[in-house]
Amino acid sequence: MSSLRERSGAAAGLLNRLTSGTATIFALLVVVLVVITILNPTFARPASLMAFLRAAAPLVVLAIGQYLVIVSGEFDLSVGALVGAQVVFAAKMIDGDPSRTWPVLAAMLVLGAVVGLVNGLITTLLKVPSFITTLGMLLVLFGAVRLWTGGAPTGALADNFRTWGRGGIDMPVLRQLPWALVIAVVIAIAVGLLMRAPWGRTLVATGDNDTAASFAGVRVWRVRTVAFVLSGVLATVAAILIGGFAGVTAQVGDGLEFVAITAVVLGGVVLGGGRGSMIAAIAGALAYQAIERLFTQLALPSTARPTLQGIIIIAAVAWAAREGSRGPGAANTPAPDASADPAPA
Amino acid sequence: MSTSTGPIAQVRERFDLSTTAIIWLAFLLTLVVGVVLVGSGGGNLLSQGNIVNLLSRTSVLGFIAIGQTLVILCRSLDLSVGYTAALASIVGATLMDGDPGRIVLGVVAALAVSAVVGLVNGLVITGLRVNPFIATLGMGLIIKGYLDTRYAGPVGDVPVAFQGFGYTRIGPVPLATIVMLAVAAAAVVLLNRTRSGHAMYAVGGNVEAARLSGIRTGRTMVLAHVLCSTAAGLAGLLLASRFSTGVGAQIYGAGYDLDSIAAVVLGGTLLMGGRGGVGGTVAGVLILATLDTVFNLLQVDPFFRDVLRGVIIIAAVALYARRQLDLTAHRQRFTASGRPIGASEGEHLSGPSDPPESSPPSGPSSNPEVLA
Numbered sequence: 001m002s003s004l005r006e007r008s009g010a011a012a013g014l015l016n017r018l019t020s021g022t023a024t025i026f027a028l029l030v031v032v033l034v035v036i037t038i039l040n041p042t043f044a045r046p047a048s049l050m051a052f053l054r055a056a057a058p059l060v061v062l063a064i065g066q067y068l069v070i071v072s073g074e075f076d077l078s079v080g081a082l083v084g085a086q087v088v089f090a091a092k093m094i095d096g097d098p099s100r101t102w103p104v105l106a107a108m109l110v111l112g113a114v115v116g117l118v119n120g121l122i123t124t125l126l127k128v129p130s131f132i133t134t135l136g137m138l139l140v141l142f143g144a145v146r147l148w149t150g151g152a153p154t155g156a157l158a159d160n161f162r163t164w165g166r167g168g169i170d171m172p173v174l175r176q177l178p179w180a181l182v183i184a185v186v187i188a189i190a191v192g193l194l195m196r197a198p199w200g201r202t203l204v205a206t207g208d209n210d211t212a213a214s215f216a217g218v219r220v221w222r223v224r225t226v227a228f229v230l231s232g233v234l235a236t237v238a239a240i241l242i243g244g245f246a247g248v249t250a251q252v253g254d255g256l257e258f259v260a261i262t263a264v265v266l267g268g269v270v271l272g273g274g275r276g277s278m279i280a281a282i283a284g285a286l287a288y289q290a291i292e293r294l295f296t297q298l299a300l301p302s303t304a305r306p307t308l309q310g311i312i313i314i315a316a317v318a319w320a321a322r323e324g325s326r327g328p329g330a331a332n333t334p335a336p337d338a339s340a341d342p343a344p345a
Numbered sequence: 346m347s348t349s350t351g352p353i354a355q356v357r358e359r360f361d362l363s364t365t366a367i368i369w370l371a372f373l374l375t376l377v378v379g380v381v382l383v384g385s386g387g388g389n390l391l392s393q394g395n396i397v398n399l400l401s402r403t404s405v406l407g408f409i410a411i412g413q414t415l416v417i418l419c420r421s422l423d424l425s426v427g428y429t430a431a432l433a434s435i436v437g438a439t440l441m442d443g444d445p446g447r448i449v450l451g452v453v454a455a456l457a458v459s460a461v462v463g464l465v466n467g468l469v470i471t472g473l474r475v476n477p478f479i480a481t482l483g484m485g486l487i488i489k490g491y492l493d494t495r496y497a498g499p500v501g502d503v504p505v506a507f508q509g510f511g512y513t514r515i516g517p518v519p520l521a522t523i524v525m526l527a528v529a530a531a532a533v534v535l536l537n538r539t540r541s542g543h544a545m546y547a548v549g550g551n552v553e554a555a556r557l558s559g560i561r562t563g564r565t566m567v568l569a570h571v572l573c574s575t576a577a578g579l580a581g582l583l584l585a586s587r588f589s590t591g592v593g594a595q596i597y598g599a600g601y602d603l604d605s606i607a608a609v610v611l612g613g614t615l616l617m618g619g620r621g622g623v624g625g626t627v628a629g630v631l632i633l634a635t636l637d638t639v640f641n642l643l644q645v646d647p648f649f650r651d652v653l654r655g656v657i658i659i660a661a662v663a664l665y666a667r668r669q670l671d672l673t674a675h676r677q678r679f680t681a682s683g684r685p686i687g688a689s690e691g692e693h694l695s696g697p698s699d700p701p702e703s704s705p706p707s708g709p710s711s712n713p714e715v716l717a
Contacts, residue, residue, distance in 0.1 A: 127666035128659055129616045135603055136659035143651025151648070258482060271476045303497075307490025310483035317480075318473035 024320050025267045025283045032290040039297050047175040054168070056289035057180035058241040062260040063267070063285035064191050064278060065234030068227040070264050073207035073273025074123060074130035076228065077257045078137035079235040082115055084253030085145040086239035088153045091248040095155040105161070108236050115141070116232025120225030130228075138257070146250075153248045165244020180241045187234065188282060195278055203227060207273025262313055263288045268320045364613040364621075364665070368628040371661070375632050379639040388642050395638060396517045402634035404521035405430075405580045407627065409601050410608040411525075411532050412576030414626045415569040417609050418536070420549040420618025421470060421477040423570065424602045425462065426577040428488035431596035433459045433581030435492065438501025438591030445504040452507075452582060459578025460571050462488070467567030485602070492593040501591040511586035521583050528576065532623040535572075545569055549618025577601075607658050608633055613665055 037044045043052070062079055069076040086108050093104045119137055123130040164183070168176035194200050202223050205213040210220045242252060261271075267284030269276025291312060295305050376390075383390040390399075409426045416423050437455035441447050462484065469480040513520040536542035544565040547555035556562045580601070585591050606616075612629030614621025636657070640650045 122659060122663065126663040128662045129610075131616055132607070132610050132662045133659055135607060136655035138603075139651045139655030139658070143648040143653075143655070147646055147648040147652065262479070262482065265476070265479050271478055301494060303493035304490050306486040306493070310486030310490065313486070314469060314473075314475055314480060314483035317475045317483075318469065321474040321476075 024316065025280050025287055028266075028316060029283050029287040029290060032287060032294050036290065036294050036297050039294075043293075043297075046173055050168075050174050050176060050178055050181070052289070052293060053181045053184075054166070054178035055245070056286055057178065057184040058165075058238040058245065059259065059263060059285045059289055060184045060282050061187055061234050061238040061241065062256065063263040063281045064187060065231035065238075066257075066260040066264045067267075067269055067276070067278050067281035068191070068203065068234075069130070069231045070261070070269055070271060071207045071273055071276060072203050072224050072227045073210065074224060074227070075134060075261070075271075076119065076231045076235075077131065077134040077261075078115065078119060078141060079231065079238075079260055080253045080256035080258070081138040081141040082112065082232060082235045082253070083239040083242060083256055084251075085141045086112065086236050087243040087248055087252045088145050088149055088250075090161065090239070090243055091153055091155040091157050092149060093155070094158050094161060096158055098158040098160045101158050101161045105240065108240065109233060112232040112234075112236030112239075113229050114232070116229035117225065119232065120228030123228065124221035124224050134257075152250055155248075157243055157248060161240070162244040162247075165241040165246070167244075180245065183237065183241065187237065188278070191230075192278055199223070199226070204274055207275075209274065259288065260285075266313065266316050365624040365628070368611075368613050368625045368632075372628045372631050372635070375635050379635050383639060383642050386643060390639065390642065393517050395642065397514065397519065398641075399634050399638040400517070400522045401519050402637055403627075403630050404519065404525045405583055406601065406604055406608060406633065407522070407525040407630045408528060408576045408580035408583065409605040410612075410626050410630050411529050411623055412573030413605040413609050414612070414614055414621065414623050415532065415536075415545060416477070416573045417606070417614055417616060418545050418549045418618055418621060419566050419569045420552070421566060421569065422481065422606060422616075423463075423466065423573050423577075424478065424481040425466065425485035425488065426573065426580075426605055427597040427599065427601040428485040428492070429459050429462045429574050429577040430581035430584060430601060431492055431593045432462065432488050433578035434585035434588070434596055435496055435500060435591035435593060437582050438503050438585045441501065441504055441507060443502035443504050445506045448504060448507045455582050455585075456575055456578045459574045459581070463571035463574025464567065466574065467570035470570070471563040471566050485597070489597060492597070496591070496593055499588065499590040499592045501585075503585050503589045503591075508586050508589050511583055524579075526627070528579065529623050529627050532572075536622060541565065541568055546619055549620070551619070604633070607654075611658060611661050 033043075042048055062083075066076055066079065089111065090104055090108060093107070094100045115137065119130070119133055122128050122133045164179050166178075166180075168178040168180075169182075171177050195203070202213065202218045205216065206218055206220050206223050213223075214220045239253070246252065263285040264276075264281045265271060265284070266287055267276060267280035267282070269281050269284075291309065292305075295308065300308070380390045383395075389395065409430065413423060413426060433455040436458045437451040440454050441451035466477075466481055466484055469475050469484075470477050473480075475483075509520070510524075511519075511521060515523065534542075536545065544555065544560045544562075545568075547558065547560055548562050548565045552562050555565075581596065584596055588595070608629040609621070609626050610616055610629075611632060612621065612625030612627070614625060633654070636654065637650070640647075640653070645653075
């Protein structure tokens with residue numbers, strides 16, 4: 001008897017997990033990929049899968065960085081402008097000369113870390129809400145880069161820079177294993193290990209309840225600042241991949257912050273912090289990219305895409321937020337309690 | 346972090362008044378510095394033309410920021426305001442279609458469509474429990490897709506009579522600015538004198554305490570969103586009257602969403618909700634408009650303007666934060682003294698309410714069946 005009950009309890013637990021916010025995103029990802037494959041069987045070929053993953057890699061890297069910041073209870077709205085600034089910076093500094101690529105890559109990573117450090121310190125030490133800090137940083141980066149280049153990007157990226165975004169290792173079956181994918185996987189593994197390490201635990205604890213975390217001995221400001229620094233560095237990596245893949249334009253990076261946040265939230269990561277896994281954030285990024293791919297497959301007019309995107313985003317988050325699918329602490333966001341209207345007297 | 350809660354409540358009461366005053370002082374300071382800077386370059390910031398220019402800049406962002414204040418006070422936010430304004434401008438302009446007799450129809454329809462957008466935003470946030478950031482971002486995308494697909498370029502025709510809304514002036518003051526100030530006054534009355542307004546502060550301060558005090562938190566949130574979108578619709582109508590036609594991309598691409606949030610926060614309203622007011626927001630909008638006008642007159646590079654804006658917004662909020670370190674900590678479930686932060690949130694409700702100790706917002710999902 002008791003074992004039966006236990007088993008049914010376990011089954012219920014499994015069911016609960018399968019329908020939870022995290023599982024939703026994997027289901028969505030699989031469904032979208034299957035639909036694309038049905039519409040276009042060649043999509044399942046290794047070569048086109050690799051092409052898909054190469055295009056998705058920058059967003060995956062951005063989503064990992066955004067995940068770190070969001071799970072700690074903050075926002076980073078500056079990543080789009082940072083990506084744009086970095087690509088333009090790289091083009092101007094390299095100016096087509098391959099010998100300058102490595103020093104410039106190093107400078108970009110330092111710049112990304114500094115931007116993250118400034119974001120983090122202003123947010124934690126000066127107590128400016130991160131929404132405002134990173135919004136201000138967005139304006140500063142956007143303006144500074146255009147001020148510096150006089151409006152339009154100048155210079156060019158060298159081929160040995162662009163290879164990170166568009167090149168790869170030649171292979172028999174896959175034809176080519178994209179560097180972008182390799183980099184994304186390495187970063188995912190590294191950050192995954194970091195999230196399992198004490199620092200990752202304290203990061204999530206900080207996002208869940210920073211006062212409790214600080215009572216438990218966490219130096220909240222340091223943990224969050226490191227998260228911002230990592231976000232800046234990862235946005236830089238994404239910039240390197242995007243610059244290589246797509247080249248330099250004035251619009252590069254525009255609106256990318258919202259895409260990254262959307263990907264993370266699609267993955268069931270709760271805005272407000274303390275909840276959600278990195279793997280799910282990555283799945284969110286892949287699902288976002290897959291949905292875009294599906295729109296291309298359906299030959300939808302590009303103007304109509306935002307509408308569908310908006311509906312899918314809201315529906316996915318509403319599905320993940322429906323009664324009972326989120327753990328305690330989900331109420332960090334203002335929305336959940338609002339529905340609990342007291343019955344009219 | 347203070348250890349006692351009683352005196353803090355009183356200090357806060359006084360602090361509220363002085364915050365708005367400080368922001369108006371900051372505006373005056375900006376104005377004086379602007380006059381000096383422009384004057385040193387041989388110009389006059391206070392000439393009639395420049396004042397008209399400055400005030401014209403305030404009205405569009407003013408409408409949007411007033412609405413944004415209401416939702417931010419409820420601890421929500423609206424990223425769809427720019428798209429709502431664009432939608433309203435197109436609805437208004439296409440319905441008016443150059444016929445002065447249909448101005449009322451166009452205005453009413455545009456505002457009604459905007460209100461519906463707000464209603465959907467509010468219901469998605471409260472009913473489906475989607476985070477406001479995502480709900481309104483998604484709504485913005487939905488409207489953007491619709492506008493881009495249906496209307497590639499400018500459409501509709503605004504009758505000359507209605508273009509007066511954008512261009513009429515009474516002395517140096519544009520009519521639109523007067524309407525904006527009237528809307529601001531109405532919002533002040535709403536927030537300070539009505540039950541719904543007090544409920545907005547309560548919901549933003551601590552939604553669980555508000556609910557336990559008998560406030561219909563969901564309705565309050567929906568109302569705030571409806572009013573916010575309607576205000577954005579007004580901004581859209583004003584833009585339609587200035588462009589004399591309905592436009593999409595030019596409006597939603599102008600960044601009113603983030604600008605309005607910046608103006609609200611510059612005006613001393615806490616992004617975490619429950620604290621602030623429309624008076625500060627108007628001052629925040631005036632500060633931004635003054636900066637823009639001064640930069641324009643000094644022919645500052647527009648990109649440098651962005652940089653300065655970013656720095657000023659961060660610096661201003663950092664200054665406010667200095668003054669209210671313990672008040673920004675709204676997300677905490679208990680303070681350093683171990684008392685729930687909600688215990689000092691009650692003063693916005695009328696009377697000496699002392700919210701229950703159980704204020705940690707644990708949310709609906711904390712019901713035991715789920716945890717089991």
